[in-house]
Amino acid sequence: MKVGGTHYRSIWRDGDSGEVRIIDQRWLPHEFKVVTLNTLDEFAVAIRDMWVRGAPLIGATAAYGVASAVTRDPSDANLAETCEVLNATRPTAVNLKWALDRCKSALSPLAIESRAAAAWVLAEEVVEEDVEINRRIGENGLALIREIAASKPEGEPVHLLTHCNAGWLATVDWGTATSPMYHAQDAGIPIHVWVDETRPRNQGALTAWELGEAGISHQYIVDNAGGHLMQHGMVDLVITGTDRTTARGDVCNKIGTYLKALAARDNKVPFYVALPSPTIDWSINDGVAEIPIEERPSREISHVLGMTDAGIGDVRVTPEGAGTGNPAFDVTPNRLVTGLITERGICEASFEGLAALFPDKAG
Ligand SMILES: CSC[C@@H](O)[C@@H](O)C(=O)COP(=O)(O)O
Structure with a gap:
């Protein structure tokens, strides 16, 4: 991009x-x-x-x-x-x-x-292959955005929410969750993206930077804002990425994704996950029990990196010596996922759904 x-x-x-x-x-x-x-x-x-x-x-x-x-x-x-x-x-x-x-x-x-x-x-x-997979995810995800746009008054933007950075910086090009957004922009469909900050590493700043470079309307929000926006009808569609998806469609993504899926379910907001097939782990089913969750260094929690008057630097936000916990990912069970957007089409988050699109890999 x-x-x-x-x-x-x-x-x-x-x-x-x-x-x-x-x-x-x-x-x-x-x-x-x-x-x-x-x-x-x-x-x-x-x-x-x-x-x-x-x-x-x-x-x-x-x-x-x-x-x-x-x-x-x-x-x-x-x-x-x-x-x-x-x-x-x-x-x-x-x-x-x-x-x-x-x-x-x-x-x-x-x-x-x-x-x-x-x-x-x-x-x-x-x-x-990664570039082509992501381009196709964008084409397939565009259909969802197009459908929502068609149900709105002419010119009213489709409001999307995304978590972490599943943009082109997280792939080789296009991104996964962002690819449908870029395709919507190319198709002339107005969109607005709520970008979760995604503490502690603030990958939302990467997403906001990407969208800004592409001229896509967006707002950066704190991680806790999503539920409120959904309650007030300000989110039409959530699309996130995934780091590992099990054979039955449980999805492991950046910490906080699960809470977004819960809020989406409570507010009847469709929650989709953009899924390149190399991210499917066909050897496991139960994501909560079977996916190893990375625990990252304490300093990512105690300190925040940003632009200071003296240049890029970090500041401590916790009391000195405070204990921290830094699980980097969480698992969203398949029952909370409306659908998976893959390079071969959109399917339900289930073994049957994935196997129908990937019979050559499902084994
Ligand atoms: C297309 S990227 C999908 C995921 O890898 C992304 O959402 C994510 O969680 C990235 O985590 P990160 O810790 O920044 O590597």
Whole structure:
């Protein structure tokens, strides 16, 4: 998508140097910085410390990380170690394991000398597939927005609410939850987006920055505002992303998503989840019992990063030494999800719904 009128992806391989570049998301929306990842340690730190984040982008970064590592050393031992190190960076988004398993099973049978070239081809495949998946999610989700727009007086915007950043910064391009919004804008359908702040990492600021760059009407709200807005008829549709979706359609996403789904159910607001198929974990059913929830550092809770008079910096908001808890994700059970927007169409959040769209993967 566009930054200051120039098209960017969140990650790419530089055509001249062959190096992998990312937008370092730690500094957004205050500063736009592009950095290069070279060593395995740099790839691992970038994922763990959230220079890159969002389930699909984590997967794409891992695929590039493997390509970069096997270029230096294509041995079995290095391939195994690279996958192990990268897989340990973040536990919840299944796209990471999905990308690493794909790399391992494609590269392991190859002769050592052909692994590097094959790994770069594979990484580009993961990246291009992600862009196409998200574009299609946008086309499919557009139908929902179009239907709501048709029920409103001419020119009245469709009000959407989204949580976290499931935008193009969380994927390679388009985003998942935001792709239908960009498609609505392209189709000339007026929309307005309520953007949840999403404490503690404030991914809502990334979403607001993205939407601002695209000229989409939006307002940044605190996480606790959503229920109130829904009670007052100010939200027509909720669309969030997901980091892992179980075979029966339970959805694990950024902490606070579950509360939005509860409020949506109580207020009869449709609650949809935009779902690229690599985010489906077909091996599990019960998301609450089976998905590992990442616990992140205490400092993310005790301190808030922002623009100060002296530049970007953080300030402590808790009493010194206060105990904190920082579960980064929660699970929304399938019964609270109106539907899943996938690259193959929209389905009910159930095994039957997902299996009907993905009979080749449901097993
Ligand atoms: C298309 S991204 C879907 C999810 O990955 C997104 O909603 C999310 O929860 C991201 O969490 P993050 O901790 O920022 O990586």
